[in-house]
Amino acid sequence: MAKRKRQEEEAEEVIPPARDNQCHYWVKRKRRYCHLGVKPGKTYCGQHSVLEEGEPGDRIPCPYDPKHNISAKDVEKHLKKCNSRPKPCPPFHVDDINVPRFPPTLASDDADGMTSKDRLRELPPHMFTALVDKIRRLHAKVLPEGKNDFDTFILSHPAMASRLDISHSGKHATQQSSLLGHLDRLGLLQQSNVYIEFGCGKGELANWIHVAVGDPSRYVLVDRRNFRQKFDANIKLDPTTWVDRLSMDIKDLDLTQYGRIRSEKSVAVSKHLCGSATDITLRCIGHYVKNGGNIQGVVIALCCHQICKYGMYVDHEYLDEIGVNEEEFRFMCVMSTWAVCGSREQRRAAEEESALKGVANGEKSQTEEEDDEEADQHTIEAVDAVDLQKDGEHWSGLSFSEREKIGFQCKRIFDHGRLLYLRRLGFEADLVYYIGKDKSLENLALVARWKGGDS
16 A cells, blocks of 8 residues: 555656756665766766766776766775775784685585585485484593583572572573673682673673772773664763674684783683684684783583584584584584474463463563573574474484484583683583473583682
């Protein structure tokens, strides 16, 4: 209806005559003439002079922004002052510095119209069985000696008390509180540290670190996407505290060139580093430490292994040592979704429980609603990547519990390589379950402290 009405209005549109010395280009969307003036004897302004009859057509689209055109003879002059010209990259922006450099050995997923999930399903039964057996053997080797799983340390911090109360101990508040608890356990909550939050989003974790350590303190927030910066503003209320937000991809961040923290003790933190973002963050830390940077500790919650990329994995020497090639790595990424997709019954029960909580607790706060949106994105990424089956036998021949176990084993094999990478750098590092599975199936954190203490 609206489209038809718009078409009727356009058909009935009456264009009034242009005023003297006004550009005659009719801006249809705004229903008015171009507001720019014209030279004596001309009908159109410089921007629309290409429409002038008898003009030699010496105007070309701007190389920076084709939405406007420029005189061909003034290109160099225009490029120096064009508002659309690219901003110069800061010295700490170095393209792909945190991405391993080696030639790819396999075509991309869609090159032949097949994804890794398709290829996994088409594996002959004996090859699929061999892959599952290999994953089980590798997982047994990565577990702590004498244990059948990693340790669980579900902590909290008093700085999060009000947040936990308001959110009724919601998932995100519980996660943040435990991460703060681990920072405190490692002796990393100190005003003398600079806190670098990778994949910071709105910067909420940094905000709660600020509540814990107080003023003065320093923060660097890194994310390639643009977010509302209300938490940045909360942190900066005291003039003795500073916050730098770097709107850039972690893969391009060279901390050795970021002068503001070069001589400072720093701590790397993150609550949401999906897939390969964890790997490029660890390589960013590694490059910084190898060149004299002072990273006192690392606390990173791990998630979304299904979107890991072989070419961006932090330690290919580790993959070579355990005998995992690129194709097997991709298959393991697909199989990792089995750990978090849940059965239909579990998802239905969770939805019903969430609905009941919503009724019991009344309206959610804006922060809780935004947290739910963030959580939904993680769930969507996992469910999109998994092959959800109709009721009945799964194509793999494995039961739901078997698939779930294999999925977690794939995740832990990837995480063990990340753990070894930090240890080789000189950190005392561990993998710990920092919250219960009732809060999130993505409940493992990589925690580390520099071996030498303060350096």
